Amino acid sequence: MKKVEEGRLLRVFVGENHRFKDMPLFEAIIHKAKDAGLGGTTILKGIEGFGSHGKIHTIRVLRVAEDMPIVIEIVDTPEKIDSFLPLLDEMMQEGIVTIEDVKVIKYSQ
Numbered sequence: 001m002k003k004v005e006e007g008r009l010l011r012v013f014v015g016e017n018h019r020f021k022d023m024p025l026f027e028a029i030i031h032k033a034k035d036a037g038l039g040g041t042t043i044l045k046g047i048e049g050f051g052s053h054g055k056i057h058t059i060r061v062l063r064v065a066e067d068m069p070i071v072i073e074i075v076d077t078p079e080k081i082d083s084f085l086p087l088l089d090e091m092m093q094e095g096i097v098t099i100e101d102v103k104v105i106k107y108s109q
Contacts, residue, residue, distance in 0.1 A: 001107070001108050001109065002105060002106070002107055003105070003106045003107075003108070004103060004104070004105050004106075005103075005104050005106070006077075006078070006101065006102075006103065006104070007075055007076060007077060007078070007101075007102050007103070007104035008075070008076065008077065008078040008080075008081040008082075008099060008100070008101055008102065009073065009074070009075050009081075009099070009100045009101075009102045010073070010074040010075075010081050010084065010085075010088075010097065010098075010099055011071060011072070011073050011074075011097070011098045011099075011100070012026075012029060012071070012072040012073075012074075012088070012092075012095060012096075012097050013069065013070070013071055013095050013096040013097075013098075014026055014029075014069075014070050014072070014092075014094070014095040015067040015068070015069065015070065015094070015095070016045070016067050016068045016069070016070050017067040018070075018093070018094060018095065020091045025091065025092075025095075026043050026070045026072055028091060029041075029072050029088065029091060030043060030072065032084075032087055032088075032091065033074050033084065036080070036083070036084050036087065037080070038074055038076045038080055038081075038084060039074075039075060039076040039077075039080070040074070040075050040076070041072065041073065041074045042072070042073045043070060043071070043072050043073075044070070044071040044072075044073065045068055045069075045070055046068055046069030046070065046071065075102065075104060078101065081099065
């Protein structure tokens with residue numbers, strides 16, 4: 001069975017070393033999203049990237065991997081994503097957040 005609906009994608013770009021209280025920020029965000037009842041969250045670890053400071057972070061063999069880029073993607077209804085934004089504001093000290101309206105296609109049996 002295929003179901004198509006409107007949704008919203010929240011994408012959060014942070015560094016692996018960014019923290020919130022006593023844990024990595026990306027971990028704190030996924031737990032907060034689960035507690036908020038959001039539909040789905042995925043954390044992606046980048047293999048190379050740079051941010052506002054311009055320093056390239058990479059996992060290449062000749063360089064030490066440090067503070068690798070992390071992307072957290074959360075997909076749910078526009079209302080649920082919008083209600084999560086104030087919680088995210090409390091957690092973010094550094095990073096970028098993007099929000100996109102998306103078409104969600106759910107497959108199930």
